[in-house]
Amino acid sequence: MKKTINAMLLLMVMVMMSACSSLGVKPWERGSLSRDDMLMDADALDLAFDEHIYFSKEASSGGQGFAGGGCGCN
Amino acid sequence: MKKLILLLVLLSSSAQAEIYDINEFSLENYRGKVVYLDFWASWCKPCQKSFPWMNDLKSKFPAEYFDVVTINLDENSQDMHDFLQKVPAEFDIYHDANGQxxxxxxxxxMPMSYLIDRDGKIQSRHIGFYEKKKAELEKEIEGLL
Structure with a gap:
């Protein structure tokens, strides 16, 4: 019984060892993410609203498929 | 007339890109040459902008001493072929679907490029493509030749 528990514990530790090491998308794997239909722009008005809040909090804009971005000109 | 057309077709096709599988890729194939190695994908906008410049680069320096080699990272090879229909390429392309x-x-x-000297050693790495950096890169290549 104890052996089994030990073995299971060891297995769990082994599984958890990898932790977050395989998370994240590599630079060359962003093909699907960069597709137009992957944008969070179901509702243009909603997007404009979100972008407005983001701009007022972060003093930067863009990166969400919303026209313009990062130039500090709006 | 027919011969002339054939000749024209042959001439125009000679400048087209050769597409290989990544398993055929080896820097050994380009030993003795300075190589501009570029990683790109069809969905990457700056990559598209770098294409005319890479074509120029290839014709600018003698083929005996310099080559432009690119690696495409599209998961789906059809995306690459569609892209190449729109954006002409005159250099070797290796298709690396798994990103190995x-x-x-x-x-x-993306894009990312490497300048490799005649001995196959990486001399410099460049992330992204910037119009401003073109001249600097060309100078660097000249220095290695």
Whole structure:
């Protein structure tokens, strides 16, 4: 019984060892993410609203498929 | 007339890109030449901008001493072929669907390029493509030739 528990514990530790090491998308794997239909722009008005809040909090804009971005000109 | 057309077709096709599988890729094939190695994908906008310049680059320096070699990282090869229909390329292309070469070269951004000297050693790495950096890169290549 104890052996089994030990073995299971060891297995769990082994599984958890990898932790977050395989998370994240590599630079060359962003093909699907960069597709137009992957944008969070179901509702243009909603997007404009979100972008407005983001701009007022972060003093930067863009990166969400919303026209313009990062130039500090709006 | 027919011969002339055939000749024209042959001439125009000679400048087209050769597409290989990544398994055929080896820097050994380009030993003795300075190589501009570029990683790109069809969905990457700055990559598209770099194409005319890479074509120029290839014709600018003698083929005996310099080559432009690129690795495409599209998961779906059809995306690459569609892209090449729109954007002409005159250099060798290796298709790396699984990103194995990108992993080996530790690609950190798109596009990413490497300048490799005649002995096959990486001399410099460049992330992204900037119009401003063209002249600097060309100078660097000249220095290695």
């Amino acid at each position: 070469a990108a992993q080996t070269f530790k690609v950190e951004g």
